[in-house]
Amino acid sequence: MAKILVMDDEAGFRTVIQSVLKPYNHDIYTAEDGRQALEIAARERPDIAFLDIRVPGSDGVEVLAQLKKLNPAIKCIMLSGFADSETAGEALKMGAFDFLKKPFKIDDVLKAVEKALKTNRVQNVPVAISPGAASVPEASVEGGAAKAGWMKSYYWAIAASVLILAAAAVYFLYFG
Numbered sequence: 001m002a003k004i005l006v007m008d009d010e011a012g013f014r015t016v017i018q019s020v021l022k023p024y025n026h027d028i029y030t031a032e033d034g035r036q037a038l039e040i041a042a043r044e045r046p047d048i049a050f051l052d053i054r055v056p057g058s059d060g061v062e063v064l065a066q067l068k069k070l071n072p073a074i075k076c077i078m079l080s081g082f083a084d085s086e087t088a089g090e091a092l093k094m095g096a097f098d099f100l101k102k103p104f105k106i107d108d109v110l111k112a113v114e115k116a117l118k119t120n121r122v123q124n125v126p127v128a129i130s131p132g133a134a135s136v137p138e139a140s141v142e143g144g145a146a147k148a149g150w151m152k153s154y155y156w157a158i159a160a161s162v163l164i165l166a167a168a169a170v171y172f173l174y175f176g
Helices: 011-024 034-044 060-070 085-093 106-120 145-175
Strands: 003-007 027-031 048-052 075-080 098-101
Touching: 003 011, 003 034, 011 027, 011 106, 027 034, 034 048, 034 060, 048 060, 048 106, 060 075, 060 085, 075 085, 075 106, 085 098, 098 106
Parallel strands: 003 027, 003 048, 048 075, 075 098
Antiparallel strands: none
16 A cells, blocks of 8 residues: 555545545545645655646645655656646656646556556555556455456546546636
């Protein structure tokens, strides 16, 4: 089980990432700004952090630099709704592990976490979480592969529902 920090000023994105990763028994911590993210990181020492580049108060690149000082091994995955290759390049030079452009696909989140976990070699974490692999450890599912496939579909349905609700909330917030 890995500790994962999600910093984004948009609650919908925090909720989507949390909902996608929670079924894998990761400890998920969320923050809406850099100050909260650094407080959580100092206390919980996450293995992976999703960092929105543009948040109020301090940007994700500043938070990345502080997180790397706290824990040089942390894998930081930068998030941005803006196609700013200069900022992405700066973040990668400062030690960012990966970069996801918003709106991202759920598969992209899962692949980034899988890649980070393989790199970190975090112990006791089921690493096979890519779309083609069984997402629920077989020992925890009665009835073997048939039920594992059903559980995988169930988790995807939950994630899709959360994404739709988040999009509706953002729409009504800005246009409603």
